[in-house]
Amino acid sequence: MNEKGLVVAVDAGWQKRGSGKTYDSLSGHCSMVGPLSGKVLSYSVRSKNCRVCSVAETTNKNPAAHECSKNWEGSSKAMEADMVIEMVEDLQKSEGITIDGIIGDEDTTTIARLKTNVNANIKKLSDKNHLKKLFTNSLFTLKKEHSSLTLSVIKYIQKCFSYSIAQGKGNALQIQEDLSSIPYHIFGDHEHCSARWCKFIDNPNLRYKSLPHGKPLKDRFLQDDLKEVFSSYASHSDRLSCLGSTQSNESFNRMVSAKAPKTHHYSSSSSLRYRVAACVAQKNEGHRYLIKVNKKLGLSPGYYTRRQCILRDLQRKRQKAISMTQKFKRRRRELKAKRIQSLSTKETREGVSYLTGCDLHHASDIDEIPAPKTIPKYDHLPSSQLLNAEEIYFDLETTGLARDSHIVQLSAVRNDEVFNKYIIPKKPMTSKATEITGIQVVNNKMYHNHEEVETVSIKDALIQFMDFMKMSGPDVVLVGHNSKVFDLPVLFNILSKLNILETFSSAVTGFIDTIPLFKMSHPNLSSYSQLHLFAEILQDKYSAHDSLQDVIALKRLVDHTGPSHEVKVAASFTLNSAVAVFHHKNTTKHLMSTLGPLLDQKVISNGMGNKIAGSGLSLSHLQLAYQRNGREGVQDVLSEIADNSVRVTKSKKNH
Template sequence: MTRWKRQGFSKQNNKYTKNSEVLKSRWKCVLEDHNYSHSQANRHLSDTINNEETSSEQVPPVHVPHTFNDREVPDTAGCNVFVHSDSGYDSSWREGRRVVELGVLADGLSGCKQCGLPLQLSHTQGIRDCGLGSFLQVRCRNLWCGHVNVIPTGKRHGRIWDANTKLATGMIHTGIGPAQVNDLLTSLNIPAVSTKTIQNRQTETGLAIEKVAEDTIHQVLQDEIQATVETEGTEELTVSVDAGWQKRGSGHSFDSLSGHCSMIGEHTGKIIGYEVRSKTCRICESAKRSGKEAKEHDCRQNWQGSSKSMEPSMVISMVEKKLDKGVKVSTVIADDDTTTISRLKKSVNPDIKKKCDKNHIRKNFSSSLYALQKKHKSLSSKVIRYLQKCFNYLLAQNQGNPKGIEKALDALCNHPFGNHESCSDSWCQHVNNPKQRYTSLPYGKPLKDSALQDSLHSLCNQWKQNSCKISSLGSTQPNESFNRTVSLKAPKNHYFSSSASLNYRVAASVAEKNSGASYLVAVNKKIGLSPGRFTRKLCYLRESQTRKRKAIAKTKEAKRRRRELKARR
């Protein structure tokens, strides 16, 4: 024993004493800086350390980091943290903003997984972003535990974060793309989401949107059949069809790479069928350029012909699908293009009938008037608007009455010039009061240009030859409204034609047209997610606003206001 003391036992004892003092000072600093002494055991340890000042050598307090698994406990600032570079976690967790579900975070911080002691957010050592979701590394404050807990900031279904799926749903609903999503997030100082993550979640929610759209179509089809039976006593449907393209047309060139078409029931005004055509596929073209075989993917390329021939093909496809389900389409409302109806009669049903769209008829009549304006200076814009209004009235009042159309056209070319022999006292006040002023003509007086009257007479005679046609008109206005919705979800200044994103956005437009903004609730349920209180609240608010807007638009005051605003243009 003497030999061991002589060879250095006392030296090792001094070293042990010095290290003990360093350890005590380290524990004291941690306890003071971080207030870890909340439990009874920690308070007892603190009292023991503070009273054991027995060392003969005074060692200055030194703040030595206490390491567990090569990760340091945060200092008082909470941000100087060392984390392995290959762990995927970032130490700068205090920077920027995050999307956090407070309930999930509170449950995660409620207790350590090892000792059950409550955790503190300020003890976070690192963060790992997974799109809008994140994992936090939070160290337990218990000195004997020191376990690093991994706390999620949101809900997940499987390995997929709910927030990322709902982000993709919102992206489709609002009509923006991954670039616009990241522009919005980074402007809020939220970390950007990788394009691959957004595209994967877009596929997930897009397939659900397409299923919801098909469900709404099935329900609307049954309602349309029932309304047709109650109104007309037959199950043969009358539908309106119209196509739209994802490129702004000049009227001379038709070279869009994709197009869509909708079929809307006459009685319900909702979509009972839709089609999408696309000439390109991004993945297929990329593989072709590189000389490789394309990987397995959801290819939506289904057209090789011209863009103009997309519409007849889509209409024929929709009518045939209805026949496969046992539903017969007897009448189609479309524009003046004769290609569609001729191919329908040739390929599907030779007895199918066509109704012209009244909006296209009005536009054709207006174009004829503006063509006459080049020859007659007295035909001002104010006079043209008056003649347009009279033409709209005669169409609305004589549907199903070709003779009434012919008589009204005779009155149209005479009434503005003070000749009321063909007028009816039901709409012309000059029959009973010849001195009545013209409220919509210049100076309140009738026109006196005989050359203009002859031209109008010739124009009305041409329209009289089609009196049967224009006495039975339909409307494609619901289809035009649907095309506008598609243009909001798939803007023409963005390119979605070479992927399934276009199909998802058209399907979202269909679901919104049929069931309103609450289709988002159905999409979330289809995926298996909770729609959430705020999503439901805003959806119901939007639907209430839409119903109110439609009711106001049908009032006389609103129609009069629209005419006044249109006259100011």
């Protein structure tokens, strides 16, 4: 190699993970990679232990002649600087290569030691990924003191920082100016901004897409701290204008962790050196290095070894080509954002489950916020089942139009058989209901059109109705007009209170609502009320709002129009799905009642309240989310993704 003045990337790895407070690995390795070629130019290994020497010392004997693996007496932290100095000096002596620049992270004093011991003119280039990580850590440190510095705000500031660095590559003055203006930009002051990137200069009325409510931040104490952070980075703009990357070194470290996992101890023998050397060969030559090693040792590689090596290299080449595309990078960022969002949401819902000392300080915080509920939908009856089912027409008259109204008349028709029962309700009828139906209750007696009628209890009426249906066999389909919206919710509500909903389910297979049926068979009518349909189709009238007359009229309508089997299937729905919808609506109604304080103070609209309650959340769940993670906790819960849809809303102005 005759190249002079190389810029290389260096990074070290250790065979034991640091705890953040203690770094005491017995061994470490370091690689020097050419950033253009991606090849390892040199490597070094340090070890503080030798098994042979340790055994001899324990037995008070002199060690036998051996290749000692111990070559380091200092601390684990000092290994990296020493290995880099060794590699730079070796390249200069053995190959005549001068290193003019080192790309590395900000975690060591390597560059200072190189300037002192090797070359005073050597330059330091920062690793862009490590630099962004340091910047992000400084923001999260500020987050502890400023509640307005939420995760979404941090992401926006990160984006501004990264954009300034990328656009100012090679221009230190531009980077300095752009970084200095960011603490003003996010607070609505655009005098320091450049028209190159700030759209607010030409259009001051724009909204901030990534800031809360689309408005600039207002916390001036936060602004002062951000100015200090950005000022420190702007002062090193010359270094930020020529960033490098140690990604190839990180890739090499992953290879070493696979061949020398941190759960095993290899540094007391030459095994670690051989494993690191194998990783260097794999990094530079690919998996084909195994073929060359076999040949060098006089071992002809077998067919399967050769095939596997070639296959692995082809797979790696293909993966690398795919990973360089914009589509792949964009998809990777999207998946990462989804994982982070999902993790944050689950941790908010679950509460503290694993944390140092949490059993002492958070033991009582074990209440879980429920996962998103799947909103049930009406399922159509299977065509074959509907074909063989017995159709029974039914209708109710009630004390009012509310879904918790009581039934006062229950009627049904099967062929020529009629079922009709009057029931004295336990709540008074509304005046409007009495006027429409002609039914009134006086002194515990019921009158229909001023004539007294015989009554039964609601439970007896329903049991007799079920007996009437069971006479038709196992497959019964109830046909009603607007039954999905009104009759069934009223009926299910009473069955549920009497604890006989399950018994009722054994007598019925499903339902047909004739409103969607007539909309399909007779489109574009001005009204689909039963009275209007009867007059329009049969050119006749009948005594409406008497449930017996209603079901007789409905049967006449359906028999006359003769809707196709396909139309009936499309207008049908199963009993199980109808019951599921009923229970979901009841639960939503209960949860909605807990949101009263938010609705009364107009914090949320009725529509938003229905969405929140429909997803299974109550006011106490929202309060718990806020208690655990502030506004971000509420936002995480409301915007959780389930079954490819948002739980409540993505809009941040609603959080």
